[in-house]
Amino acid sequence: MIPDMQGKVGFHYTIYNKQSLVETDKPVSFLVQDMLDLIEPNMSVVEINYIFVSPDLRRLGIAGNLIKKLQHRFAEDLIVVAAGAIKEEYSEEPVAEQYEDLLSNLDKFYTSLGFVSINTFVGYEDKIAYVWDNGRAMRVLAKECEAVALEIQHRHLLKLDAFGD
Numbered sequence: 001m002i003p004d005m006q007g008k009v010g011f012h013y014t015i016y017n018k019q020s021l022v023e024t025d026k027p028v029s030f031l032v033q034d035m036l037d038l039i040e041p042n043m044s045v046v047e048i049n050y051i052f053v054s055p056d057l058r059r060l061g062i063a064g065n066l067i068k069k070l071q072h073r074f075a076e077d078l079i080v081v082a083a084g085a086i087k088e089e090y091s092e093e094p095v096a097e098q099y100e101d102l103l104s105n106l107d108k109f110y111t112s113l114g115f116v117s118i119n120t121f122v123g124y125e126d127k128i129a130y131v132w133d134n135g136r137a138m139r140v141l142a143k144e145c146e147a148v149a150l151e152i153q154h155r156h157l158l159k160l161d162a163f164g165d
């Protein structure tokens with residue numbers, strides 16, 4: 001059980017830097033490991049472990065505001081999340097259709113906050129990996145990793161299309 005799931009809102013993130021891989025004996029996600037390989041030495045990777053808002057309080061901007069505060073605090077770093085179902089959300093294992101709905105909603109949520117999917121690079125099957133597209137951090141990633149560069153380019157082309165006509 002996620003520690004503060006009893007409450008109405010739960011939010012947890014972990015901050016890593018290159019040194020933390022050496023110092024920790026706890027398992028670190030593939031996403032964080034990959035990103036730590038790519039970032040500059042003075043940058044951190046901030047992984048959102050989970051974010052939850054109880055159903056009666058959704059679509060009021062609560063989770064969005066928590067993420068925006070995180071973006072403000074770590075404006076020069078790299079914020080990542082492997083977005084997927086959290087068990088506590090379902091009484092039974094979600095069926096494929098529920099799962100697709102969830103991923104589509106999470107996609108709207110994270111892209112509305114400026115995140116870009118880098119799943120083609122990280123390759124999760126039941127989750128989608130996102131990084132926040134925040135200028136500096138993303139330039140570093142794009143320089144080091146062609147797959148990330150292509151995702152960003154694609155996103156900017158979509159934006160240009162949206163404003164095109």
Ligand SMILES: CC(C)(COP(=O)(O)OP(=O)(O)OC[C@H]1O[C@@H](n2cnc3c(N)ncnc32)[C@H](O)[C@@H]1OP(=O)(O)O)[C@@H](O)C(=O)NCCC(=O)NCCS
Pocket residue numbers: 049050051052053054057058059060061062063064065081082083084085086089105106108109110112
């Ligand atoms: C995902 C979750 C945290 C969003 O919380 P929230 O407080 O409702 O999110 P916000 O109100 O800040 O939404 C911000 C924007 O994200 C998008 N969004 C959020 N939920 C959405 C949904 N269900 N469908 C479509 N778009 C959605 C919208 O663009 C929204 O802005 P808008 O309401 O002005 O259109 C919440 O739905 C939740 O707890 N889900 C279950 C737990 C979970 O799956 N957590 C993610 C684990 S990584």
